Structures are given as structure tokens and as C-alpha cells.
Amino acid sequence: MSFDEDTAVHAGGPGVYSCEISPKHWVVAGPNGGYLAALLTRAGEEHLADQTRQLRSLTVHYLRPPKAEPARIEVTTEQLGRSVAYLRLTMIQAEKTVLLATGAWATEREGFAFDSWTKPQADAPESCSPLTAVRGAPSVPIHQQWDIRSATGAVFGSGQPPDLSWWIRPRLHRSLDAPMIAAIADALPPPIFVTEVGPMAIPTIDLTVHIRAELPMVKWEPGDWVLTRFSTRYASGGFLEEDGELWTADGTLLAHSRQLALSI
Numbered sequence: 001m002s003f004d005e006d007t008a009v010h011a012g013g014p015g016v017y018s019c020e021i022s023p024k025h026w027v028v029a030g031p032n033g034g035y036l037a038a039l040l041t042r043a044g045e046e047h048l049a050d051q052t053r054q055l056r057s058l059t060v061h062y063l064r065p066p067k068a069e070p071a072r073i074e075v076t077t078e079q080l081g082r083s084v085a086y087l088r089l090t091m092i093q094a095e096k097t098v099l100l101a102t103g104a105w106a107t108e109r110e111g112f113a114f115d116s117w118t119k120p121q122a123d124a125p126e127s128c129s130p131l132t133a134v135r136g137a138p139s140v141p142i143h144q145q146w147d148i149r150s151a152t153g154a155v156f157g158s159g160q161p162p163d164l165s166w167w168i169r170p171r172l173h174r175s176l177d178a179p180m181i182a183a184i185a186d187a188l189p190p191p192i193f194v195t196e197v198g199p200m201a202i203p204t205i206d207l208t209v210h211i212r213a214e215l216p217m218v219k220w221e222p223g224d225w226v227l228t229r230f231s232t233r234y235a236s237g238g239f240l241e242e243d244g245e246l247w248t249a250d251g252t253l254l255a256h257s258r259q260l261a262l263s264i
Contacts, residue, residue, distance in 0.1 A: 002172055003145065007035070007179050009043045015075045017043040021093075023068040025142045030065025032142040033204040033259070034186030038179040040073060040089045040101050045178065047075040053085055053105040054215060055178035059208040060101040066093050083107045108214055119251045120229045122151035125167035129153060135189065146187060147171055151227065156189075159196035163231040164188075169224065176220040176254075178211060184226055185209045185244055185257040192232045192240060192263070200264055202240070207259040213252050225249055235263055 006024060009017040019042075025035035037060050044055065071093045078086040084106040091099035122128070128149035132139055135156055151165035166188050174180065190202040227247045232240050244257040 003038075003170055003174060003180065003183070006145075007038045007042050007183075009039065009046055009073060011046065012072070015047060015077075017046060017073045017075065019043070019071055019073060021066045021068050021071055023141065024145060026068070027140050027142055028201055029203070031068070032183075032186060033060070033062055033207050034183040035142065036060065036062070036066065036091070036099060037101075037182040037186065037207060037209065039071075040091065040099065041103070041179045041182045043073040043075055044087050044089055044103050044105065047077070047087065048085055048105055050085070050105070052107050054108075055182075055211055056084075056104050056106045057208065057210050058101060058103040058182060059206060060099055061206045062099060062204050064096070064098050065203075066091065066098045069093070071098070078102075083109060115253075117245070117253050119247045119253075120151065120165045120227060120245070122165050122167070122227055125149045125151075125225050128167060131166075131189070142187060143189075145171060148188065149225075154194040156193045157196060158194055160194045162191035162193075162195055162233075163229070164191040164194065165227065165229045167225045167227055169226060173222045176215055176218055178215065181211055181215070181246060181255050182209050184228065184246055185255060186259065188228060188230060190232070190242060190261070191230045192235065192242075202242075202261045202263060205239075205260045205262060207257065209255055209257045211255045213248075213254045215254075218248060218252055218254070219250065220248070226254065238263055 006022040076088045089101040131148040134150045149167040229245045246254040
């Protein structure tokens, strides 16, 4: 099955959508958080049914890991303005809430422009090592859905700073859209894994993704890659943060993200 099939949602009434949680997107104890965010994004876009409004911001809270079985997504329009629409999204399984999210979809606007971001330096993906070479273990199911290359060559447990860059693309080429951006924002191994003594698991508490590019205007051809950078700067009290950047190879900032996670 393709990414589109794995993230498909089906209308079941006003503001209600059904989906199937695919085990192909599993990590350790449950489905990957970015994959779940993609499902919510898909439901939000189906609910709005307005191609002039692009997802700009999505924040997901992960209450409990869903199981590999059907789920229900309930979508409520909290406000529908002339340019910005605010939605509330809830994923439910066995009549228990497993995810809570809010999202903002908006049209493009004229306004002040400023840019101080710098694309990470990286060798061409064809010359970079695949994820399995730096992980030192077989891939978990989620990583088998993507073509992933290490742009920094860091090896897990090597004692390097938790600041990693990766090239990533879907194994089957598809359009560059908001669900795929949401998925990539949490598809890669946590950078804390390259420290000498890191936690064994990093379950996400919340994930926020801000999409900054006008995605229909971005050049995206078969064979193209997304360059990412993820870093952790602070861990204490059983929690850590992870900041992310997503770029096209030609230097367009697609999105940035932040998540708070448990360190176990």
C-alpha cells in the first residue's frame, strides 16, 4: 500500500471520518507520531474541502498509542475566517480519545518578509550512507516506508552532539503536500540517540509543525529529496525537546517543527 492509502480517511457523517491505523508505520510501542499527524491533516483537509487554504500550523497531543485497527477522527470548525480557518481534531479508538489536535489552515497573504534561516550543509544524498548503516540495527517498520540517507554520518551511541541532518523521500514518488510534511516532521530517529548514553525510547507528548512554503509553488520532481535537520539542546526531569527543519535541495524552507518528548 502507498502513503496515500495508509493515510486515507473516509467521511462517515458531518465532521466524522474513519481511518485504519497501519502497522507499516510502527516504531517501538505504537504508530509513529508523524504518521498519525498526517492522518489528522488528511481529515482536516477533507473537512475544509478548500484548496485555497493550506495547513500552516498543526499541534498534536498524544494521549495514548493507538492500536493497529480502525479509528474515528472527529473534526470541529472552531472559527472560519476570511483567510484563516481553525479546526479541532480528535482521534478516537474503542471510545477513548487517543489524540487531540488543533490546526490552522489559511490562504496566502501579503505582508512583511524576513529570512535568517540557513539550509544545512550536506553532501548529495547519493553519496550519503543509508539509515541502516548508522543505526547499526534492522529498520523499524516506519523507516521501511521511506528512503533515508544520513547527511552527517553520525552513528548511534557514538557520543556526538544530538544534531543530525538527513535526506528523506517516500519510496514511491508522490506530490509534496501537507500530510507528507507532517509525516516527515517525526519520521526520523531522535537525535539524542547519537549521544554516548541516551534514553532507550522517546515517546512524543506533543508535536507542532509550521508549514512555511507555499507547497503548490514548490518544485518537486520524481527523484527529489527533502533535507532535514533535527536537534536536541536540553534534556532534564525526564523530558527533552526536538527542533526540526525541512528543506528542498535547492534551499526552500518547507517547514519547521518542535516536539516535547519523554526520555525513557
